[in-house]
Amino acid sequence: MVSAPVSATRVPIWRNVRVLQWIFQLLVLLFAVLVLAWLWGNYQTNSERLNIPTDLGYLDNPAAFEITGNSMSQNAPVRTALYEGFLNTLRISVAGIIAATLLGTIVGIARLSQNWLVSKIATVYVEAVRNVPLAIFVVAGLSAIVFGVLPNIQEAWDLGFLVASNRGIAVPWFEGGTGGGLLLLGLAAAAVAWGVARWRRSVSERTGEPPRSGLFAGGAFVVAMIVGWFALGYSATLPNVDGRRTAGGIRVDPSFFALFFALVVYTASHIAEIVRGSIQSVPKGQGEAASALALSGFQRMINVILPQAFRVAIPPLGNQYLNLIKNSSLGAAIGYYDLTLVTQTTVGNGSPAIPAFALTMVIYIGISLFTSVFVNIANRRLALVER
């Protein structure tokens, strides 16, 4: 077949693909800009009509409310309240992630157990909890558990190291110790831990047993902190009932407890499914080889299967962690002063709604992006190099 000679004339504009693509993009951009301009115009007009400010000046207004369990004064500016709310969100997120991972891993492994009863219980738990909305758990956590189960302060359950009532759960806590001293103590304990890690590594080279330097260093850090704490004269206190409050220790807010309970139970059921799926994705040969090497069931799980399963599980686990952080915003429904409730309250007290919520969204998006970057790094470090 004779090929046609390449034409020397240029393609006309209306058939030039590149030109068309750019025109299309510019049209899309124009459309988007017009829509945004219309929305923004409406916003400005309506704000002027109602005499509502559209900048962030409200951050300096006094907050006019107190945060439960916090010593912030009601005259503190709104930005302080927002900061405290942000810290509260972080607190429940970190606590929730740790507890949910633990519970979820246990339940996920239990689902694969040879023991029929244990696996059935785990299955019932996962299937029952996974399909119920989190909002129901949150409301139930407060109404059914905090108000329904936990007793009055006069009849609080006093277990010595724990005091539980519907005004909160008091646990032992450290007394004294300021920022500066704490920092020095931390540095000293870290130095001790580093020394222990080096020692373990040299032992490992000598004897060939696994160094476990992380474990030893971690343990040494904790021990050094505790010893140093008491050596420096600080102390810990146990809680006990004192009239209408608890003296000593630290009191966990009942709303925190209700939200914590709901988040952990709900997220753990999802994590259990992920763990189960990741364990099942490890080739059977691995487990069989471990058995052939006479490793016990427990050793097989910890040393062979879980590390490989973990690699597969990281992306979906990261997703669940993000979900937990975002779900912590439901604390607003039960009075836990997380970032969302603080924003809602300031808006109810006269702060302009859109700047306040926009700021809150930016903070949440920031937390999400930060966490997903973190998870991506972990994923990349642990990923198998594909050949």
Add this chain to the structure above:
Amino acid sequence: MRTLLLRAVLLFFIGVFAISCTSDGDGESAVTDDTDDSADDATDDGSDDATDDSSDDSSDDDSTDDSGDTTADDSAEPTDDGGDDGDDEGDDDVTEVQSGDSKLAAVQSAGVVRCGTRDALPAFAVLTEDGDHVGFDADFCRVIAAAVLGDAEAVEFVDLETADRFTALQSDEVDVLVRNTTWTAGRDGGEGATFLQPNFYDGQGMMVASDSEFGAIEDLDDGAIICVAQGTTTEGNAASEAARLGLDWEIRGFEDVPLLQEAFVAGQCDGWSSDSSQLAGIRSDFPDGPDALTIFEGVFSKEPLAPAVADGDTEWAQVVNWAVSAPIIAEELGIDSSNVDSFADTDDVNIQRFLGLEIEGDEETAVLDPGLGLPTDFGAQVVSQVGNYAEIFDEHLGSIGLERGVNALWNEGGIMYAPPYR
């Protein structure tokens, strides 16, 4: 591919259009659209172009609009708002309807007053199982409807949470907010609300369980937990009061009253602080009986409860203001629902004016029409269909044991004082 995208986009927009068109009840928005366009096109088209460039972003227009509760000149209204809304899009149809359209006309054409209230505050506004709203505030909604539309039942009650009562007003979801809301400067300014004649002068009080060890407010100390409703003035007031009395309180906020009551019954709260009238209402309806609760004497803040309308429509604000004043004027004049019909032959000019009766002048007889936009017999309608202030008060608040106290008429030892209707 292009066709798929096109179909998808069309489907999407059709879906959105369909949903939004059917969602405003029975085509209510369509009705208001038509009237607004026809009413305002005439006045605003001319002034729009003229005032557009100059008054678009000037703030002086705004300040005259918003501060002019009782003093703004009505003639300035349409042109000012037309100028405000002439934003850069030049989209006349859209901006016409935004603000500056007369809310009074909109309400009259809709035939119903949308009243923002609540559903679970005993004595003030309770949604019964039959679907009726009963209470002091609910009756004032009916007062406004009777005055503006001549029919006390032409009310659409919109139950609002505390958190979005003001946004509902700002977004025109309700025409008026009668929800035992305290009139404060912060709300006047920051919430885009205009407060009107207070219908109840209240103060903040404290309530405890009768069988607790607290005998007076000073006994609540050492970290006593005081429960309040979130987002209300009571939160800030409670903290201020604690500081003033030198007591150590822990203030817990709750989203709404039922949740607070749950916490209180469970024993999580030592004290419950709120407006005294609210406390009285809750106490009257308490499951264990009113005697299970004790309200301490004395109040520690000023809480004038007043209806509110959105900023920017002085005509509507004035209409509602006079409507709400009507029961008070009626009581001042000695008119109540049982004798309102007996004043047809009265010689008292004040009563004649109020009831919209003919007044004999030198040359002719005339009925007073001050040009507010209300029907001339609105006073008679209010009193005959709902009642005067004493009747409304006694039916809902007197029945739970509240005395008139500071809410009595100005010439009977209280401070209820309405401007003269003339």
Add this chain to the structure above:
Amino acid sequence: MTVPVTGKSGSGAGAVTWLRRNLFRSPLDSVITIISAVIAAWVVYKTVNFIFVTGRWEIIRRNEKLLMLGRFPEVHVLRWSITAVTLAGWGGLIAGILRARQIASGSIVPDAPFSARRLGDLAARFWIPAVVVLLTLGLASSSGPWITAVLAVVAAIAGRLIGPFIGRVKLGRGANATLYTFLAVLPVALYFYVVDAVGFDDWGGFTLNLFLAVVSIILCFPLGVMLALGRRSKLPLVQLVSTAYVELVRGAPLFVLLLLANVALQFFIPASLAPSKATRSIVVFTLFTAAYMAEIVRGGLQSVPTGQSEAAKALGLSPARQTGLVVLPQALRNVIPAQIGQLISLFKDTSLAGIAMGLFDVLNVASAIPAQGDFRGQGLIGETLAFTALLFWAVSYTMSRESQRLEKRLGVGTR
């Protein structure tokens, strides 16, 4: 570890073997079994006690209409019943047509429509929602729901029987299009029929949750597909906008978005268009789910081998036709389970609409009715929440089971 071998296969021996193997494998295992059995027995006892002995279900009985329909005016409930019956018939009709078409195209062996095996199969698939429906009917305080349910079943069976007659007929393109249009328009017409009497804003209860979920998933689909295609586009602006949208929306909690919509949407939209609360919630759900759907569809697009689009290119199809006719159908088919998962997730998230925006959905009703005059102070929140959880659970569990079944049938493998 030896497994006890028994030579006999008599009764009892098998049970003991099973016990030994599954529950008492080793001493530690036995201890775990005993502890778990004690805990499980305690939980079961408490639950059964709650359901049958101490639970006061009167509150559900009295308020069932509120829970299912919200504050829908009594006089118009008839329209809902008619809609339910018609929808049941419509569903049966579609099932019948589909089955006839499948038989005609040879993908399924024909079988008598109501054979014992098929009925048994249906029962195994849908016994949970059936039990929950019966329970709900049992708690109803009037006979209306019963009549509706019976009529709905009759209509479904009738539709199922009539369907094959239509499905067997080979229809031309025009007639086919008309049939599809009719089937698609019927639910929309029913919607307008109900809305004509009672505006969409006055709906409530469980039906509101269902409606919000269905409408949002339908509306978010086109947007999600567009965003996924936009992310893969080579045009930098389009890709930037799509990626930015998806990442930003996925980073924000749905609850905060709903709160924002509650207070903020009216600032951006003129009062004439001011959408009601329910509409605002649909907008938020749609925009939110579209971002997640975009990610799912993007995953699906990546799962289609590049050979497919290369082959399409070799056949001379334009890029638009390549994507639309070859790649996209395969991609969507591959991620059907994930899409159903997203639908389930969206359905559960509709419960947030009540908390965030004050819509009268089933969770909001369940929280509010314990404060009613007759039931106040008795702590009945446990009963109402349990009932609500049961409703959500039944629907979600059935949907996820159906999704797993579909996954198996489509042969979509896991990693």
